[in-house]
Amino acid sequence: MRLFDGNSIKRKLMGIIMFTSSTAVILACVAFAVYDVIRFRMAQVEDIRSIAGIIAANSVAPLEFSDSKAGKENLEALRSDSHIVLAAIYTREGKIFATYRRSGNLPLPDQPGKVGGYHEDGYLKLFYPISLDKERVGTLFIQSDEEQMYSHVKLYGGIVALILLGSLFVSYMISSRLQSMISDPILHLTETADQVAAGKDYSVRVSKHNVEENELGVLVDRFNEMLSHIQERDTALHKINAELDERVKERTRELESEIEERKKIEEKLRHSALELKRSNQDLSDFASIASHDLKEPLRKVISFGERLKAHCEAFLDDQARDYIARMESAVGRMQILIDSLLQLSRVSTKAQPFVSVDLKQVVEEVMDDLEILLKNSGGTVNIGNLPTMDADALQMRQLFQNLIANALKFKKEGVPPIVTVSSTNSDGRILEIRVEDNGIGFDQKFAERIFKPFERLHGRAHYEGSGVGLAICQKIVARHNGMINAQSELGKGAVFIITLKQA
Amino acid sequence: MEYQVKAAFVNNFIKFIDWPEAVFPDNKTPLIINVFGETPLLEGLKMLEDTQVKGHPLSIRPAKGLQDLGVSHIVFFSFSEKHRVNEILHSLGGRNILTVGETEGFCEAGGIINFTRVNDKIHFEINIEAAQKAGLAISSKLLRLATIVRTRGGD
Numbered sequence: 001m002r003l004f005d006g007n008s009i010k011r012k013l014m015g016i017i018m019f020t021s022s023t024a025v026i027l028a029c030v031a032f033a034v035y036d037v038i039r040f041r042m043a044q045v046e047d048i049r050s051i052a053g054i055i056a057a058n059s060v061a062p063l064e065f066s067d068s069k070a071g072k073e074n075l076e077a078l079r080s081d082s083h084i085v086l087a088a089i090y091t092r093e094g095k096i097f098a099t100y101r102r103s104g105n106l107p108l109p110d111q112p113g114k115v116g117g118y119h120e121d122g123y124l125k126l127f128y129p130i131s132l133d134k135e136r137v138g139t140l141f142i143q144s145d146e147e148q149m150y151s152h153v154k155l156y157g158g159i160v161a162l163i164l165l166g167s168l169f170v171s172y173m174i175s176s177r178l179q180s181m182i183s184d185p186i187l188h189l190t191e192t193a194d195q196v197a198a199g200k201d202y203s204v205r206v207s208k209h210n211v212e213e214n215e216l217g218v219l220v221d222r223f224n225e226m227l228s229h230i231q232e233r234d235t236a237l238h239k240i241n242a243e244l245d246e247r248v249k250e251r252t253r254e255l256e257s258e259i260e261e262r263k264k265i266e267e268k269l270r271h272s273a274l275e276l277k278r279s280n281q282d283l284s285d286f287a288s289i290a291s292h293d294l295k296e297p298l299r300k301v302i303s304f305g306e307r308l309k310a311h312c313e314a315f316l317d318d319q320a321r322d323y324i325a326r327m328e329s330a331v332g333r334m335q336i337l338i339d340s341l342l343q344l345s346r347v348s349t350k351a352q353p354f355v356s357v358d359l360k361q362v363v364e365e366v367m368d369d370l371e372i373l374l375k376n377s378g379g380t381v382n383i384g385n386l387p388t389m390d391a392d393a394l395q396m397r398q399l400f401q402n403l404i405a406n407a408l409k410f411k412k413e414g415v416p417p418i419v420t421v422s423s424t425n426s427d428g429r430i431l432e433i434r435v436e437d438n439g440i441g442f443d444q445k446f447a448e449r450i451f452k453p454f455e456r457l458h459g460r461a462h463y464e465g466s467g468v469g470l471a472i473c474q475k476i477v478a479r480h481n482g483m484i485n486a487q488s489e490l491g492k493g494a495v496f497i498i499t500l501k502q503a
Numbered sequence: 504m505e506y507q508v509k510a511a512f513v514n515n516f517i518k519f520i521d522w523p524e525a526v527f528p529d530n531k532t533p534l535i536i537n538v539f540g541e542t543p544l545l546e547g548l549k550m551l552e553d554t555q556v557k558g559h560p561l562s563i564r565p566a567k568g569l570q571d572l573g574v575s576h577i578v579f580f581s582f583s584e585k586h587r588v589n590e591i592l593h594s595l596g597g598r599n600i601l602t603v604g605e606t607e608g609f610c611e612a613g614g615i616i617n618f619t620r621v622n623d624k625i626h627f628e629i630n631i632e633a634a635q636k637a638g639l640a641i642s643s644k645l646l647r648l649a650t651i652v653r654t655r656g657g658d
Binding site for chain 2: 057067
């Protein structure tokens with residue numbers, strides 16, 4: 001219904017009031033109209049019936065004496081009623097005795113019908129008995145049009161329409177005043193709610209002016225209560241937000257200073273790493289230059305020693321010869337030391353780029369180099385499964401040479417040395433190469449010390465060497481991004497394990 | 504045919520005419536019709552003899568002379584008795600009897616109802632004065648159908 005489409009509660013209220021009142025009015029009017037029509041019809045039948053009574057009484061004698069002329073004259077009395085259009089008298093046998101017609105050519109019932117009044121085809125039809133001393137002598141028929149009723153109904157309809165219009169107007173006037181009692185507080189409430197929503201201002205309150213103490217009053221109260229709750233929470237929230245903001249700022253400041261500090265440390269770290277690299281470089285350079293330059297005077301010492309021996313052979317006593325022999329021995333040791341030092345420094349200074357290297361082939365070549373040593377010691381080398389990998393070929397050769405030579409060197413007295421070189425490749429990422437021997441071994445507590453340059457576990461008298469071999473090994477493995485460590489027990493052989501990360 | 508209608512008319516007259524109450528002490532008292540003269544009406548009336556009119560049984564009796572008129576409520580004079588009409592009417596004066604005739608001048612002579620013919624239809628005349636003398640009340644409904652006639656000369 002269009003009346004209820006409006007979004008305004010005002011219009012809805014007015015609509016409801018007007019709809020209700022007009023429905024009531026229509027219902028009342030319809031009820032009255034129906035009642036009136038029924039009453040009117042009954043009255044009409046009564047009217048016709050009373051007329052019929054007179055006509056019937058007057059028709060008895062004409063019927064009894066078959067005087068149809070008198071009967072017709074009798075019926076002519078009906079002419080005074082303009083609504084009676086047709087009438088007839090039937091004899092007791094049901095034959096038409098006399099007729100009356102106002103106009104037109106309406107059909108007359110052939111036979112008298114049942115006594116009584118009927119509304120039929122827009123006419124009122126009445127059959128009335130004609131009796132004499134309780135004896136039925138004939139029937140009177142009267143037919144009346146219902147013009148009277150139609151005009152009555154029309155009049156009634158007009159009145160109903162007028163009443164309806166009037167009541168609609170009055171209910172409009174009343175409802176437009178009364179609806180404000182309900183709609184005004186609600187509209188005010190809505191306005192305030194809008195204001196709150198738009199401005200986020202929770203301090204406003206709905207005024208209770210003109211609001212009765214009913215559900216609307218309660219609604220306004222609750223709304224105001226709600227607003228004050230929200231206001232409280234809003235304030236609290238603002239406070240917490242401010243605190244949180246402060247805390248965040250504080251923490252940010254802390255973090256900033258922390259970051260600053262870390263940056264400084266990092267910078268320092270980088271600086272020291274750089275310095276370390278440089279000093280390492282310096283050291284290598286120094287070692288290389290020093291050992292190179294040291295060899296020159298050494299060669300002079302050796303050659304002058306030999307000249308001294310050859311030239312003064314005749315003048316030298318046993319003691320002098322012993323001195324010269326000792327000097328030569330010391331010079332020889334020094335030469336080895338310098339060579340080893342040179343080798344150690346060369347790991348970084350003479351590094352070659354990585355190429356694909358077949359480790360098995362490398363070990364076989366090393367065995368060729370160590371042929372004499374192997375023969376002298378009576379040892380054997382077992383070569384297991386070894387892979388091909390990217391590496392510095394020369395350094396790899398040096399690595400295995402040092403390790404295998406070491407294993408052969410520290411053999412048990414009277415036991416031919418057996419060296420096994422093998423590798424495992426667990427999960428394809430870490431390559432583990434093992435060099436095992438059955439030599440004299442060492443105490444596990446020295447497992448780290450043996451990799452330091454010039455460190456010796458055994459006296460020079462028993463095992464010759466510079467004490468730099470394992471240090472070189474460690475340096476080579478480190479250059480290949482790996483680690484080397486040793487596991488041993490005194491007298492039970494040793495295992496050197498090289499762990500390499502594969503790319 | 505004519506006398507059947509007249510018999511029916513006579514029967515109907517009873518319905519529109521009231522006799523003094525003393526004449527009919529109770530409902531069982533028969534209503535006696537005397538017929539003067541030879542007439543087919545007698546046969547027509549005889550056919551009605553078993554019926555009841557206004558609750559009274561009908562009794563039809565032929566009459567030859569005044570001596571035959573004992574208790575009587577209706578006396579019919581047939582056309583054949585027209586020469587005796589005056590005499591008999593005179594002798595019946597004052598009694599509660601409905602006199603019915605079929606002779607011209609019957610009502611003028613003091614009879615109460617007389618059959619006539621108008622346009623080949625049976626009609627009737629009524630002498631109200633004579634009816635009042637006989638103590639009979641005639642319904643206006645009947646009077647409306649009749650031709651009203653007065654006694655000629657009078658007493």
